[in-house]
Amino acid sequence: MLKEIRPAILILVLLTAITGLAYPLAMTAIAGVIFPKQAQGSLIERDGKVVGSALIGQEFKDDKYFHGRPSATTAPDPADSTKTVPAPYNAANSGGSNLGPTSKALDDRVKEDVEKLKAENPKADVPIDLVTTSASGLDPDISPDAALFQVPRVAKARNMPEDRVRALVNENTQGRLAGLLGEPRVNVLALNLALDAAASK
Missing domain, CATH: 1.20.5 (Single alpha-helices involved in coiled-coils or other helix-helix interfaces)
Structure with missing residues (x-):
């Protein structure tokens, strides 16, 4: 044996x-x-300091920056460890909201987001990726339409010509992989860094 x-x-x-x-x-x-x-980790540096990763989204709230997709990631509630609280772009807890298409909470949140975005740019249709979360909650990219939708707000907040901001969006738009796979996209962090660099000139 x-x-x-x-x-x-x-x-x-x-x-x-x-x-x-x-x-x-x-x-x-x-x-x-x-x-x-x-x-x-595809780290992005500015002035020799790591400011993020090209693969992980970050939350930008200031009007002078482009905003990414909503994020449904959470973190433990400091007051009650059996519960969670919203923590957008929490890389330690990647995941979606698990809310289905019949969820009232999801419907209410999307309607509220659409209203806010419509107030920001009433003449344009709201791109779907500005009101829907990704499966990971950490998506670093938005569609070119989502970036272009935000141009008027960003240009106004920075007192820059819209054409200049729009040109930065076009310069930072990546095409399909090998011309076939995926959709055109804009990395929000890279675009915001390019925006800061252009504003400082």
Whole structure:
């Protein structure tokens, strides 16, 4: 019986070492060489200081910045650890709201958001991604339409010509991957940093 068990244990140890140690370490090393920026989290720096990641959204509330999608992420309630409180873009707790299409809470929240956005830009249709959360709650991108919708507010808050702000949106719009996959998108953090840089000139 020991003859049958010994090879099985040897194969188990060998495959564990290969698939659990050697392969992950090799892939990490290869990724670090071929894609060093992505392997480190696609961090974005300004003046030598990390200000965020191109892969994780941030909450921007100030009128002079472009805003991302709503985020449904939560955090433990400091007053009662059995409950949660809203914590937009909480990277430690990625997730959607779990509210279904028949949810009154979701319907009320979307209607309220649409009203606020309509007051900001009454002539334009509100892009869907400005009132809906992503599955992760951490989406760093918005559609070009969502960015262009916000141009009048941002331009007014910064006292910049709308054409200049619109040009920044166009400069920061990324196309489909390989011309086929996904949708055109604008990284909100990158756009806001470009906006700060343009305003300081």
